[in-house]
Amino acid sequence: MTQPRSITIFGATGSVGASTLDLIGREPHLYEIAALTANSDPLKLAELAVRHRARLAVIADESRYAELRDALAGSGVEAAAGPAALVDAARMGADWTMAAIVGCAGLEPTLAALEGGRTVALANKESLVSAGELMMQAARASGATLLPVDSEHNAIFQCLAGGRMEEVRRIVLTASGGPFRTMSRAEMAQVTPEQAVRHPNWSMGAKISIDSATMMNKGLELIEAGHLFPIGLDRIGILVHPQSVIHSMVEYRDHSTLAQLGSPDMRIPIAHALAWPRRMHSPATPLDLARIGRLDFESPDEDRFPALRLARQAGEAGGACPAVLNAANEVAVAAFLERRIGFLDISAIVERVLSGYSGKKPAMIADVLEADRQAREAARQLTESVKA
Secondary structure (H helix, E strand, O other), rough: OOOOEEEEEEEEHHHHHHHHHHHHHOOHHHHHEEEEEOOOOOHHHHHHHHHHHOEEEEEEEEHHHHHHHHHOOOOEEEEOHHHHHHHHHHHOOEEEEOOOOOOOOHHHHHHHHHHOEEEEOOHHHHHHHHHHHHHHHHHHHHHHEEEEEEEEHHHHHHOOOOOOOOHEEEEEEEEOOOOOOOOOOHOOOOOOOOHOOOOOOOOHHHHHHHHHHHHHHHHHHHHHHHHHOOHHHEEEEEEEEOOOOOOEEEEEEOOEEEEOOOOOOOOHHHHHHHHOOOOOHHHHHHHHHHHOOOOOOEOOOOHHHHHHHHHHHHHHHHHHHHHHHHHHHHHHHHHHOOOOOOOOHHHHHHHHHOOOOOOOOOOOOOEEEEHHHHHHHHHHHHHHHHOO
């Protein structure tokens, strides 16, 4: 009988965590849950930990520890809280770890998981955006397997199967264009958070939905792709594809282009990473191209969506610039969701913070976190000076 694989999921109560647990729950005999973590929902975390018989449940918000402990009383599931407990969970030695904490809060746990030398499925793009060189160094040093879960990067990974990086001419990331793809700048100035989170194709959390609306999400994916598939940012392009059927493409030097297609369901790339190097059943809707009928493409408009330009500039500058870009964006997005700034102010604030930063190249994770802290403070000051 095959020994069950031990699994740790960071961000278990989010959309990626829920999709991962959905897949695991369909074949529970194949997996054992070592740890589940969440940011600030102790009751939901406890419910999931008990249902999936986890050994450990960790809540990042230490003020919610008592709620988690009480909810788990008598269940046999250990409770813990705080950033250090997240890192400890990453060091439990799980065979497979899903890194799906949103934002820079996932940096240290993801790094700790990579240092363990096992398999890490990466859905936390901020880890590679903010500390890509350090993350990749850790993976190489430990021999860890890093599997991309973002649909675009997972698509590239699949298109590279059987190929070699030196044979790749270019990589194309596809983008839906978000809910405001056809809007003018003047129209976007008036949009609300409710409009911005209504993605036309994907079901995602609020922060990533706003990033999709500004197209910052695609800019972050560009930087991430540069670390995962090191052919140079100048050979990684972005193409708007409203139907979200083709998730990304790889063009080889013989001008043959391979594309990965699928329904817009995160369970497809998660299933690929969970079963890799094999395949597993996914409950996602099969692709019906006859029903879809047509696939459209257009070039991205960096005048209407300046986040793309800013991300490429930050990626090319390197050092701490991507971390600064990401941190400023997180603060600005939060302010927009709270109605303290307007939609167009998000990219404007990011640009001002990025242009005002001059720091050293990070040599360790503490340097990244310091650049992150400085950028957040600068962005907060700017949000306070804006009238939504």
